[in-house]
Amino acid sequence: MTVHLKDIAAYTGVSIKTVSNVVNGNFEHVGPETRALVLEAIKKLNYKPNVAARRLRNAQVSVLAFAFPDLSNPYFAEVAHAIIETASAMNYTVLLDYTFAQRDKELAILTGMSPHMLDGVILDSHTLDVESIAQNQSQGPIVLLGERLFGTPFDHVFIDNTEAAYVATKHLIDLGKRRIAAIGVQQALNEAPSLRLQGYKKALEEANLLLDSSLLVTGGFWHRADGARAMRDLLNRERASLPDAVFCFNDLMALGAMSAIHEAGYRIPEDIAVIGIDDIEDGRYATPALSTVEPDKQEIARLAVTLLIERIKGQRTQPPESILVPFRLQARASTLGR
Template sequence: MRVSLKDVALHAGVSIKTVSNVVNNYQHVTPVMRAKVQQAIDDLGYKPNLTARHLRKGRTGIIALALPELGNPYFAELAAAVIDAAAEHDYIVLLDHTGGKREQEILVSQGFRARVIDGLILSPIELETEDLRARTEQAPLVLLGERHYDLPYDHIAIDNVAAARSAVRHLIDLGRTQIGFLGARRDQNQPAQQRVRGWREELTAAGLDADDGLVALTEGWGHADGARAMAHLLDSGRRPDAVFAYNDLIAIGAMRVLSERGLRVPEDVAVVGFDDVIEGRFGTVTLTSISPDKTAIARLAISSVLAGLGGGDHVPRRVTVSHALIERESTRGRGAGSPEAAWSTGRSEAAAVAEVPAESPRAGE
């Protein structure tokens, strides 16, 4: 039979209320009493009934996380961070895969799982402002990523322009002058536009030519897209001495082509990626990358959902989270700093650098 609070209380010789206070980690319990109750919990193998706890509050204990590409290492790592952050609050996470398709993102955002979730964290690719403006679902919604929506929903992102400028500045500081960009888009994808803009601004600020002939378009964000983009750039006769890629997968695909063409990384062509996925840390040439603070993104997303569940006094916010340039062999050569050393910046949830409250009322209210 399931061990109850009453069983623990009898075993410890205390009241049920005292056991409840310990289980819920209330601060006013004395250390001696906490230890006594914890010993009883351990002896009996008591486990809290989280489902009942949430139901008493009129909640399900489930937060949905909708991502465009579960096969992309960045999103897989972000999902793991969100799951860990949710577990700290006794929540579980339901994963949805949208494929980056607008119709699926609309379906998710409009609350087709409303009866089973308490809130939604969504990383949209194609969702438009008018799609969200039409939303009537009242469950808290938190947006991730760099698509901009001028709407009163919690939104957590990084500064793509500043991050791109950091990557290009690093390459310029290494003496590179012919710096290409891999991963521009025909479909006006906002993050891609912002990263191209950062590339252009930093080159211009350094007095270098932002040569559009060194910008390579891609249809997607994978290894094959990076390989095709790099091959196209080399075949055009405009050989760069460095490239900044939209993401790590594109950068890794590009490095494969450079190797096949007999070009050395970084001696002939230095490479910087974006996302700092684990794959980039273990290649034959490890990848220098822009690293968004995924842990901070996850913690802020969960805290935003919980704040939205807390009542009508929650003010939706837009938060910009920190990023760092992690230097590895693809720009510095052998002997570049290890990933562990690069994390000595001490980033955390407190590293969010900008928070802006929304001003207009939520759609449907």
């Protein structure tokens, strides 16, 4: 029976990364007691390093991975498309790994338990903390995307979600809207809800509008059905308490909300204006076309791929950076009218 690093890790209760460090003689990151424990397990389990495989692993294979949580969300599909295009221009192949925002699947892409050989990983994590990533990193350099893990020892590419939400809400206020609902509060898998809620509150406060907690609605997992369900809840209230605008924390929920508004016989934007964030392609072809905040997805892809490949090739040796990517308001018919 062949013994692998993961078998030693399971036997000793330490991470695969720690076992790898001991096997490869990188003792500076491993305490003496842990080192002795792993060495004893290596001897007892009769582990034999596969020299040919190790040599092959250490060679660059020009393959990257993009691990993301939600294949059903067009935003991630559009970012993935941009990453693949950027990497292809630099002669790299990208493997897509759909993690379902599950911890074990995010760990698998980092530890090498995924069956692919990779030079590096672009990770949009929704479950891991910094320590988990650092202890389990064995698939080369990592670049992080998304609204988590700020200040990490990895290159990180993201947008200013608070400011993006502020811009979206302020757009509605500038159009004369005063009862602005927010859909997507609380129930999601990362920090985006709290950051976007901060931006929403900032715009209201700046305009001297009181925060009405009855206009804050949860958004489930931020899909179309969640937006429609939240909007129906708002529309089932007394007419005097209806919102005159809705800021949805992403475009998918905005599309669902628009469907519910049409279904109830209200007009967009004359009765209720709608705006989202992400600028997914579906929103541009909705009726009416969806106003949104557009992250620069091409720049997200360019930065993520370039940073990762430079780390892989040893061309980038400076400390990791956190880089903000620009965004812009795309005002369309769902707020401006036809």
